[in-house]
Amino acid sequence: MSIHHLVDTIVHNDPWLAPYRSQLTHRLIAIEARRQQLCHTQQQDHAPNALIDIASGHEYFGLHFRNNQWQFHEWAPNASAIYLVGDMNQWQPSAEFQFQRIDGHGHWELLLPETALQHGQHYRLHMVWPGGEGPRIPAYARRVVQDSQTLIFSAQVWRPKSPYCWKNHFKRPNVTPLIYEAHVGMAQEEGKVGSYQEFTVNTLPRIKAAGYNTIQLMGIPEHPYYGSFGYHVSSYFAPASRFGSPEALMELIDTAHGMGISVLIDLVHSHAVANHVEGLGLYDGTSYQFFHEGPRGRHPAWDSCCFNYAKPEVLHFLLSNCRYWLDNFKVDGFRFDGITSMLYHDHGLGQAFTSYDHYFNHNVDLDALTYLALANQVIHNLRPDAITIAEDMSGMPGLALPTAQGGIGFDYRFAMGIPDLWIKYTKDIRDEDWSIVHLWHELINRRHDEKTISYTESHDQALVGDKTLIFRLADAAMYWHMNRDDEHLLIDRAIALHKMLRLVTLATAGHGYLNFMGNEFGHPEWIDFPREGNHWSYHHARRQWSLADNPNLKYCLLNNFDQAMLALCKTYDALRYSDVHLLWVRDDDKVLAFERHGLIWVFNFHANKSFTDYSIPAPAGEYEVILSSDDERFGGHNRLATDTPHVTLPVEDSTSEGHSQRLHLYLPTRTAIVLKNRQFWSTQKPG
Incomplete structure (x- = not known):
């Protein structure tokens, strides 16, 4: 075309x-x-x-054992000499381990016999350039470790005798992504750094039981500072070694595939850590090898380096990184982090993006936009079943449109305004004063020609200095009144609204839904990684699963609701059909009702008023309640008889969506119910 x-x-x-x-x-x-x-x-x-063949730099650059010898290739245009130093030569540059320049484009090569290097040995490059020299970790290193005593990072020769043998041939099914955002290191309850193996054994079964079909793993590429959450990447081709070996990560992904769960990883191509030894900053003695020169090469808010997406060698590096994770670890796609920062020369800082003019002006970084389009071409041509998600807060048109429709090629974009909406409502406005009309508008305010993934909160809302949704609703009362036999009005309100906000977000989501680990059961505490300010404590860098496992606490009730909510979504394939039809919305009553694919979702947000025989327009038919947030097993008060059928009654005047029939419902205060149209579903096949 x-x-x-x-x-x-x-x-x-x-x-x-x-x-x-x-x-x-x-x-x-x-x-x-x-x-x-x-x-x-x-x-x-x-x-x-x-383009796929071009994205294979990881098979050439870096250290490889081929044809009975070690082959090492580097790109360092400004270097005047490169030496391999490490355990094999007492960390001293020598002629035996000196690279040779092989062309005029900055490519270097080192060939060594098999006996020269052994599995597990540590090494770095000793880079020499005009006017200076220093240690560097190779840009394409596949294994990078930190010495526990000196805290120095080194690359590691990695050639295990028994390479990992994949057990599952997995193709991502064409289903609505229900994403469980997770961090391997903090996925355990003990105050420590968790491992890939622990995640595989302990956390994967929880995710499977919860009903999520996709995992989004944070912090997988190597990053020197644990507290960066993995967003200051240093080694793009090395899985974070603090969680275990590459084979342990492969086993995690393979095990997830065996459970029918897709695995995405966060890909941070929007910037890079500025470190010189561990990262790519001043890699060959220049600041402009991978990045822009001068102020454009530094991110003013993140203290990091900004890639030069106009350089073919940089595109080769980044496109190869996309393919590397697909080829070597069989991931099923990526969440591209910080897209907004890439798309605009000012990184979108302080910009409200209230006009289309903001998307088409000289502030747009066309080189970055071009790279994202090429990355999507590589990913989708190589793995048609893989998915890509854009984390963009600007609303750039066309990001999540296929290239065949003139778009950049992402499969989904995050609806990033929704968690901000819930923060505003729960922090600044009494729920007695919520505008349900405004809520409805914001929940469905998206680019309807592009697929979106909605969420009430991600890791961003759980970080120290912020609060999770449940903590905004309940605050310190959570520490004292979460026993099931403890009747407490503030906790009762918090649990009721927590369920309603998550359900209405899921029910109005464009094409997918995301949850950050632990939030499904209302994890009470924020995330704070070890740092000087908290005396290097791991107390908040963990998840308290025991809270959800304790039947005497109310957390398990929220956990039950999340499972039921997802089960309903999957059974009726609700998100595959993106059309959401408003039936009724009233600010005075705080009632919202809408229809989606044969299901009617009704929410009574009123703080103190229950309604008997409440009338809402609806398609004609007989309905049954298939989910009630007021169910006792969800921490509700069992005020609804869910086994009672509801039949629409005719009315003379149609007031909404052209329906001449109305449902008459009992709507308890702060309760959500979902009803299915029996006639509609008698001709459909639930999943």
Whole structure:
């Protein structure tokens, strides 16, 4: 399809883009031009899988054992000499371990006999450049470890006698992603750094039992500072060794696949840690090898380095990183972190993005946008079943549109405004004063031509200095009144609203849903990684699973509700059908009702008023309640008889959505119910 036809398609989907046809055309031309430039650079202009083949730098660069010898390749244009130093030569540069420059483009090579290196040995590069020298960890290192005594990072020769043998041939099923965002290191209750193995044995079964079909793992690529949550990456091709071996991560992913669970990882290509030895900062003695030179190369808010996405070698590095995790660890896709920071020269800092003009001006970093499009092409051409998710708060049009429709190619984008909405409502407004009309507008306010994933809270809302949703609702009362036999009004309110907010977020989600680990049962405490300010404590860098496992505490009731909520979503495949039809919304009554794929979702947010015989418009038929947040097993008061059928009654005047029938319901205060249309579902096949 021609570029002009692609622009016609994206404008047809969103007529507000019509004034920006020329910018959209320029965007697509730039993407194709960059693709051709890369292919020409690698002399693969006409190869059918040229871009996939280009994204294979990880098979050339770095340390490899091939043809009965060790082969080591590096790209360091400014270097005047490179030596391999480590356990094998007492960390001293020597002629035996000196690289040779093999071309005029900064490529270096070292060939060694098999006996020169042994599995487990530590090494670094000793890089020499005009006017200086220093130790460096290779950019493509696949194993990086930190010495527990000196705290110094080194690469490690990794050639185990028995490579991991994959057990499951897995293809990600075409299902609604119900994502469990997790962090391996803090997934255990003990105050320590958790391991891949512990996550596999202890946490994966919890995720499976909870009903989530996708895991999003944070902090997998190596990062020197644990407290960065994995977002200051140093070694892009090395899985974080503080959690265990590469094989242990493979076993984690393989085990998840055996459970039918897809595994995504956070990919941080928006910036890199500025460290010189551990990271890519001043890698060959220059600040501009991988990054922009001068102020543009430094992120003012994150104290990190910004990639130069116009450089073919940098694109080669980043595209290869996408393929590496798909090839070597069989991940099923990526959440691309910090997209907004990439897309704009000012990183989106302080920008409200209230006009389409903000998406089409000189502030947009076209090189970054081009890279994201090429990354999606590599990922989807290599693994058509893989998914990519954009973390963008700006609302850039076309990010989550397929390339065949003129988009950048992400499968989903996060609905990042929704957690901010819940913070505003729970922090600043009494629920007696909530505008249900406004809530409804914000919950469905998204680009309807692009797929979105909604969430009430992610790890961002749980970090120290912030509060989880349940803690905003209950505050310190959680520490004293979570016993099941303890009747406490504030806790009762918090539990009721916690269920309702999560259910209404799921029910109105565009095409997927995300939860951060522990929040499904109302984990009470924030996340605070070991740091000087907390005396290097692990107390808040863990998850208290025992709270949910204790039948005498109310956490298990929230856990029950989350399981039931997801089970309903999967049984009726609710999110596959994105059309949500408003039936009724009233600010004075605090009542919201809408229909989605044969299900009616009704919410009474009123703080103190229950309604008997409440009338709402509905498609004609007989209905049954299939979920009630007021159920006793969910911490409710059992005020609803869920086995009573409800039949619509005709009315003379249609007041909403053209329905001439109405349902009459009992709506207890702070309660949500879901009803299914028996006639509709008699012709459908629940999942």
